Amino acid sequence: MTAPLLEVEDLDVHFPVFRGPLRRRAGTVRAVDGVSLRVMPGETLALVGESGCGKSTLGRAVLRLQEPSGGQVRFEGQDLLHLGKRDLKAARRRMRMVFQDPHASLNPRLRAAEIIGEAFTIHGCTRAERDAGVAELLTLVGLGPDFAQRFPHEFSGGQRQRLGIARALALHPSFVVCDEPVSALDVSVQAQIVNLLMELQERLGLSYLFISHDLHLVEFIADRVAVMYLGRIVETAPAAALFAGPLHPYTRALLAASPSIDPDRRAADAVIEGELPSPLNPPSGCAFHPRCPHATDQCRAEMPPLAALATGHDVRCWHAADWMAAAPARAEALG
Amino acid sequence: MAIETATLNAVQRAPGVWRQSWYRFRRNRAGMLGLGLVTLVVVVALIAPFVAPFEPTDQSAMLRGAARRPPDAIHWLGTDRNGYDVFSRLLYGARTALLVGLGAMTIASLIGVIIGGIAGYAGGMTDELLMRFAEFFMVIPVFIVILAVVRLFGIVVVGTWMEDIPNLNLLTIIVLLGCFEWPPIARMARAEFLRLRNAEFVEAAVCIGTPRRDILVRHILPNALPSLIVLVALGIGGAILAETMVSFLGFGDPKAVSWGQSLYFNYEALKVAPWAVLAPGGALFCTVLGFNLLADGLTDAFNPRLRQ
Amino acid sequence: MGTARYITRRLIFAVCLIWGVSVILFAMINAIGNPIEILLAERPGITDEIIESVTKYYGLDGSVTDRYFTWLWAIVRLDFGTSIIYNLPVSEMLVIYGMETLKIQIPGIVIALFVSVMISVLAATRQYSKVDFGVIAGAMVGHSLPGFLLGIILILIFSYWLGILPSYGAYSTRNPVMGSEVIDGLWHMVLPVSMLVFFNTATLTLLLRSSLVDVLRQDFITAARASGLPERRVVFGHALRNAFIPVLTYLGILFGLMLGTAPVTETVFTWPGLGALYIMAIQQLDYPLIMGATMIITVMLVTATLLTDIAYVVIDPRIRLG
Numbered sequence: 001m002t003a004p005l006l007e008v009e010d011l012d013v014h015f016p017v018f019r020g021p022l023r024r025r026a027g028t029v030r031a032v033d034g035v036s037l038r039v040m041p042g043e044t045l046a047l048v049g050e051s052g053c054g055k056s057t058l059g060r061a062v063l064r065l066q067e068p069s070g071g072q073v074r075f076e077g078q079d080l081l082h083l084g085k086r087d088l089k090a091a092r093r094r095m096r097m098v099f100q101d102p103h104a105s106l107n108p109r110l111r112a113a114e115i116i117g118e119a120f121t122i123h124g125c126t127r128a129e130r131d132a133g134v135a136e137l138l139t140l141v142g143l144g145p146d147f148a149q150r151f152p153h154e155f156s157g158g159q160r161q162r163l164g165i166a167r168a169l170a171l172h173p174s175f176v177v178c179d180e181p182v183s184a185l186d187v188s189v190q191a192q193i194v195n196l197l198m199e200l201q202e203r204l205g206l207s208y209l210f211i212s213h214d215l216h217l218v219e220f221i222a223d224r225v226a227v228m229y230l231g232r233i234v235e236t237a238p239a240a241a242l243f244a245g246p247l248h249p250y251t252r253a254l255l256a257a258s259p260s261i262d263p264d265r266r267a268a269d270a271v272i273e274g275e276l277p278s279p280l281n282p283p284s285g286c287a288f289h290p291r292c293p294h295a296t297d298q299c300r301a302e303m304p305p306l307a308a309l310a311t312g313h314d315v316r317c318w319h320a321a322d323w324m325a326a327a328p329a330r331a332e333a334l335g
Numbered sequence: 336m337a338i339e340t341a342t343l344n345a346v347q348r349a350p351g352v353w354r355q356s357w358y359r360f361r362r363n364r365a366g367m368l369g370l371g372l373v374t375l376v377v378v379v380a381l382i383a384p385f386v387a388p389f390e391p392t393d394q395s396a397m398l399r400g401a402a403r404r405p406p407d408a409i410h411w412l413g414t415d416r417n418g419y420d421v422f423s424r425l426l427y428g429a430r431t432a433l434l435v436g437l438g439a440m441t442i443a444s445l446i447g448v449i450i451g452g453i454a455g456y457a458g459g460m461t462d463e464l465l466m467r468f469a470e471f472f473m474v475i476p477v478f479i480v481i482l483a484v485v486r487l488f489g490i491v492v493v494g495t496w497m498e499d500i501p502n503l504n505l506l507t508i509i510v511l512l513g514c515f516e517w518p519p520i521a522r523m524a525r526a527e528f529l530r531l532r533n534a535e536f537v538e539a540a541v542c543i544g545t546p547r548r549d550i551l552v553r554h555i556l557p558n559a560l561p562s563l564i565v566l567v568a569l570g571i572g573g574a575i576l577a578e579t580m581v582s583f584l585g586f587g588d589p590k591a592v593s594w595g596q597s598l599y600f601n602y603e604a605l606k607v608a609p610w611a612v613l614a615p616g617g618a619l620f621c622t623v624l625g626f627n628l629l630a631d632g633l634t635d636a637f638n639p640r641l642r643q
Numbered sequence: 644m645g646t647a648r649y650i651t652r653r654l655i656f657a658v659c660l661i662w663g664v665s666v667i668l669f670a671m672i673n674a675i676g677n678p679i680e681i682l683l684a685e686r687p688g689i690t691d692e693i694i695e696s697v698t699k700y701y702g703l704d705g706s707v708t709d710r711y712f713t714w715l716w717a718i719v720r721l722d723f724g725t726s727i728i729y730n731l732p733v734s735e736m737l738v739i740y741g742m743e744t745l746k747i748q749i750p751g752i753v754i755a756l757f758v759s760v761m762i763s764v765l766a767a768t769r770q771y772s773k774v775d776f777g778v779i780a781g782a783m784v785g786h787s788l789p790g791f792l793l794g795i796i797l798i799l800i801f802s803y804w805l806g807i808l809p810s811y812g813a814y815s816t817r818n819p820v821m822g823s824e825v826i827d828g829l830w831h832m833v834l835p836v837s838m839l840v841f842f843n844t845a846t847l848t849l850l851l852r853s854s855l856v857d858v859l860r861q862d863f864i865t866a867a868r869a870s871g872l873p874e875r876r877v878v879f880g881h882a883l884r885n886a887f888i889p890v891l892t893y894l895g896i897l898f899g900l901m902l903g904t905a906p907v908t909e910t911v912f913t914w915p916g917l918g919a920l921y922i923m924a925i926q927q928l929d930y931p932l933i934m935g936a937t938m939i940i941t942v943m944l945v946t947a948t949l950l951t952d953i954a955y956v957v958i959d960p961r962i963r964l965g
Contacts (some may be wrong), residue, residue, distance in 0.1 A: 023389075023449060063542055065538050065541055065542060088544075089544040089546075091540065092543060092544035093544070096543065097538075097539065097542045099535045099537055099538070099539060100535070104534060104535040104536065105535035105536050105538075105539050106536055106539075107540070107553075107554050107557075107558070108536075108558065109557040109558060110553075117547060118543060119539065119543040119544070122543065122544050122545055122546070123544065123551070162537070167539065167543070168542075172545065260591040
């Protein structure tokens with residue numbers, strides 16, 4: 001087995017909340033709470049969850065765009081959280097991000113060539129290297145070198161996202177965090193960008209941490225999926241296994257809630273009721289219990305561990321084993 | 336995708352941010368009038384030595400007994416009680432006015448952008464302290480304090496090396512205006528830096544390893560410029576007005592050829608030689624109006640949504 | 644955070660502000676050395692002993708910090724010392740001159756408020772009409788016309804050319820107008836107040852018109868109109884009240900601006916107010932008078948700002964306190 005490219009262990013991102021005239025600390029928002037993840041070379045790990053569950057924060061913390069408050073992030077064997085300024089800069093040659101909003105993520109005052117070329121300049125490339133790199137990248141993302149001298153506003157939404165991808169790929173990174181890269185785009189363009197991402201992955205051997213709330217998209221692109229709820233991972237499994245047999249009630253509800261053409265998918269689990277609880281004041285025990293139709297006293301009292309039920313299939317639920325046992329029967333019943 | 340590329344190439348390239356603003360500005364009549372007035376002042380300041388009929392220090396009319404003469408063919412705007420040619424001093428006064436306006440606002444912009452930028456980018460306690468500091472300068476009676484400092488500084492320098500600096504008094508006023516006019520710029524810079532600090536393109540820059548200096552200078556500052564330019568335009572007019580008022584009260588630089596000095600020397604003779612007061616007054620009015628209209632037009636041009 | 648807490652915080656800040664100004668001022672004045680020495684240096688027959696005794700008389704001996712705290716303690720008891728030039732208690736002078744300043748400044752703002760409301764309603768209800776453009780243009784020009792220039796023009800027209808209004812002072816020295824001192828006083832106020840009203844009206848109209856246009860566009864106004872309220876009630880009852888909030892917050896700033904430039908206004912009209920007194924004091928280095936006048940102007944200004952801050956939160960409950 002090869003070594004993982006990215007290893008996240010027990011990562012915490014806590015935001016202190018201050019109130020009052022003296023700025024007394026009133027509490028902590030645990031946006032990311034004890035998350036562990038692995039991304040293998042060439043693999044796409046999708047991170048799924050409702051908005052506000054901390055998936056974007058996790059993506060940013062992995063790249064140290066947001067300083068984590070605890071835990072470990074190892075990237076290509078290096079401990080990212082204890083890198084000095086210079087080493088961090090060096091590490092940033094190898095890991096990048098594609099942002100959600102291609103309008104907000106491109107500096108409107110810079111030309112395409114400057115946006116893409118910035119990484120080359122910063123990491124000490126010559127002018128010639130930079131110009132060649134920019135031209136190559138523009139071609140790679142399907143824009144072509146003619147676009148080099150244009151400003152972001154001269155591009156359409158899809159083209160801007162291509163520009164954003166080109167920027168992320170400068171200097172050949174091995175790992176890219178894609179934070180909802182297509183959710184701000186027109187539906188007609190989404191497929192193009194997703195295809196581009198997958199094509200690039202194949203050609204360049206990239207690894208993705210793909211953050212999304214769109215389950216269809218995830219099913220299409222992901223090798224493995226991690227489901228997040230209130231800052232914690234509740235289920236992680238290979239994509240095929242997860243979509244065939246989701247075990248956590250939350251995952252099942254998510255799948256049920258997402259509109260599907262396949263009538264078999266309209267499963268028995270009801271659509272999630274209630275609001276996402278405040279992360280400032282999370283529920284006791286299993287964080288999902290106030291919205292879970294199967295909650296028991298144990299769920300209310302104790303937080304379940306993330307337990308492995310099958311190879312690579314971990315679930316954070318006291319009753320996961322029951323669901324596992326029931327799954328074949330249910331599949332039969334549905335079939 | 337090939338089609339997408341082709342269509343974009345065929346379509347005329349969309350104009351840039353500055354050009355778009357200029358298109359909007361051009362349609363704003365008041366703004367264009369302001370730009371015209373400001374251009375006029377700049378041109379006058381540049382060509383004053385070539386077109387002025389008299390030297391600004393020429394008091395020969397006094398010797399000919401021609402002081403306080405109403406406008407005629409030789410002295411287009413008359414002469415004042417000191418025998419100066421009013422028109423020539425009006426032209427030369429534009430230089431002093433622009434020097435004061437640009438000098439003061441250069442200082443104010445530097446201080447304002449640095450303080451506001453640090454406050455907005457650092458946040459937290461630093462932000463709180465710096466903004467309270469700025470508020471302090473916004474609430475105290477600035478004009479009154481400037482008057483006192485100009486007067487007292489004039490006494491302090493007597494007998495020191497600074498006495499030999501030419502136009503020291505004018506420089507003092509410029510520096511003081513700069514040191515007191517920065518808070519609005521700092522507040523705006525802070526708001527802009529705060530907004531842009533969390534912009535995705537800034538995060539993207541951090542992500543590729545851009546050093547902090549580049550982030551501030553290359554990514555944040557250029558995007559904060561439009562709002563700051565409006566304030567600077569307003570501030571130039573304000574600084575010119577303030578210098579004129581300081582001079583009018585008799586605390587100005589007696590050696591400087593400024594509109595305020597002309598007003599100060601000729602106000603007592605308002606009844607006999609009103610032209611000597613009205614001419615520099617009119618010039619001041621046009622300049623202040625010009626900068627105000629320009630700032631107004633720029634606000635509309637940069638923020639089309641605010642337009643009414 | 645509650646309103647009371649917010650107000651307390653602003654109050655504390657206001658006090659700190661006034662204290663800060665006092666420190667700066669004191670430091671500045673002490674930077675020039677002994678003012679008595681400078682004042683008396685050029686006069687004949689002044690010996691070192693005389694300077695010394697005069698210095699002692701005005702309490703100017705001793706260390707800077709000692710003197711600062713002595714002065715501060717005196718200020719707290721509203722004792723501003725004695726003017727060197729006039730040999731009168733500074734506090735008394737401040738009250739007399741301060742009243743003269745307020746006598747023109749307060750009518751200047753109050754009248755301007757009424758006038759600008761009328762003009763703004765006229766313009767805003769006819770948005771984009773010729774009247775509206777005329778008002779905007781006029782207000783912009785009026786706002787850019789420096790007050791003291793307007794004062795000079797008014798004096799030129801009404802005093803020198805038409806000869807109907809007095810050009811200087813607050814009272815006639817010999818024959819009061821129409822034999823009545825009250826009418827005489829009012830008569831002298833006409834020009835300076837007109838000048839202040841003109842400038843304030845222009846500035847307030849600029850603000851109120853755009854604010855009113857904004858409000859008149861909102862849904863609750865349409866709803867009020869739809870419910871059959873007469874237009875007059877809609878504009879004056881509903882729209883104006885909401886449009887007034889930004890204007891109200893600006894009043895404090897405007898008052899501060901007017902007070903800050905009072906030296907210019909009062910020099911133009913030779914008005915015996917605080918501003919003119921202040922100019923006299925710094926020209927002649929009347930040390931207790933400079934300190935006193937600056938402190939009073941600062942206190943008035945800070946109070947005005949404080950009142951607007953408070954009015955702001957009291958009137959508009961939507962404001963987030965922070």
